[in-house]
Amino acid sequence: MVLVVLDTVRAGNLASYGYGRPTSPEIDRLAAEGALFLDATSPSTWSLPSHASLFTGRYPSSHGAHGEHQYLDARYPTLAQVLERRGYETFCITANPWISDGLGLTRGFAWQDTSLREQGGAGQGFSFIHRLLDRLGLQDGDKGGDAVAASFEAWARGRPADGGRPAFVFLNFIEAHFPYHLLPRDSLFTFTDRPYGELRGISIDLVGQQFGGKGRSVEEAGAPARDMYDGGIVYSNLLLQRVVEALREQGTLDRTVLIVLADHGEILGERGGFFGHGPTLYREAVGVPLLVRYPPRIPAGVRVAQPVSTLGVFATILDLAEIEAPPTLQVGSLVALATGESQDGGGPILSELHVFGELRPESPRPDPQMKADRRYRLLREGSLKLVVTSQGESFFYDLASDPGETRNLAAERPADVVAMRARLAQVQEEIGLPAIDAPIAAGEDTPELDAATRERLRALGYAD
Secondary structure, eight states: OEEEEETTOOGGGSGGGTOSSOOOHHHHHHHHTSEEESSEEOSSSSHHHHHHHHHHTSOHHHHOOBTTBOOOOSSSOOHHHHHHHTTOEEEEEEOOTTSSGGGTTTTTOSEEOHHHHHTTGGGGGGSHHHHHHHHTTOOOOOSSHHHHHHHHHHHHHTSOTTOOSOEEEEEEEOTTSSSTTOSOHHHHTSSOOSOHHHHHHHHHHHHHGGGTOOOOOHHHHHHHHHHHHHHHHHHHHHHHHHHHHHHHHTTOGGGSOEEEEOSOOOEEEEETTEEESSSOOOHHHHEEOEEEEOTTTSOTTEEEOSOEEGGGHHHHHHHHTTOOOOTTOSSOOSHHHHHTSOSOOSOOEEEEEOOOOTTSOOOOOSOTTSOTTSOEEEEEETTEEEEEETTSOEEEEETTTOTTOOOOOTTTOHHHHHHHHHHHHHHHHHHTOOOTTOOOOOSSOOOOOOHHHHHHHHHTTSOO
């Protein structure tokens, strides 16, 4: 089993989802060989809560790892723990500093690639020598993706000829994440011929925006930021291709459960000139790709239009492995949707955003759905979307007629808002979700963040 997260890749920028640029030929090819979910929603808007949800099958306010408590405690079994107890070897290969043992996210993985941590992982581009090369225009590295892919290739080559024990491998490629310009040159310049210095300046300024800096205007930064971001998707696609080829060379691809998704999306200036992710639940931030390839059970070329939550990946993996799911999961398997056996499943579809802690100070923003002093919770029911806040506000959209979420219908359709709020209350009770304004209930104290992890997070724009 191989689970690949393409960090920060939003669905709308992939050809499989209708994008006009050829950013993702390998993803598109895999989608043609399996099931592509056309309307998948991530459980949150940044790496820590989204990965914690992926690993526990629970929403952030339930598992407790989010902006107000940045640690995944041991209250619920992780996917790696469940598989390890059933005899699987478990491997974690990632350069994303949020996915670390110090934050509780690697519980259950018997092996992690510690070389990525020692080399700086996604923060390596901010070491002194890399900063100097970057400033001089001589940088041609990445955020750790090449090392992640190489580790997987080495692992695949080392597998015994008979397959040995079943294995579960998790990989994260963080290449589309800001700073957008830190890419190999071939990928960075896929869609632009602007000078490197210009791209670097825009990219650095947009990272500074995360700390209240002025950033750049949409008119100035919109096109080059999108060009660089799409280049990051191109590079992520190439790294994914290396994973697929490694499985193919070992003759195991067609008997491997391969799931590819993103932990969250990215906003590229569409919301009041903001670039990045974290402070809002708009579709650009939570609409993500999701595909499942497993020829023994998943037909090729399936397109699932029904909205789903990526929280269902946990149960889906266990379903395909014929392992009973623990009772702690809040979303069931997506297999029946992928095979056409049923139209039920994929929900409830929620997404949550808690107040960011001291690692990510937020600047004031005029958009009422981007306030740093309140929590947000999203509920999808078909094309209807409700967002509520811990201050009692409601935002209501009909995505069928307004896919860009340009018109808040809460005042025009109060009866629908009441009905959706009642449905949200019902869902919260059914799955044991705390109220949006409930005190944080932590299973154990959060350990102090180590200096190395903090530095890597700073390099990615999460700590000042």
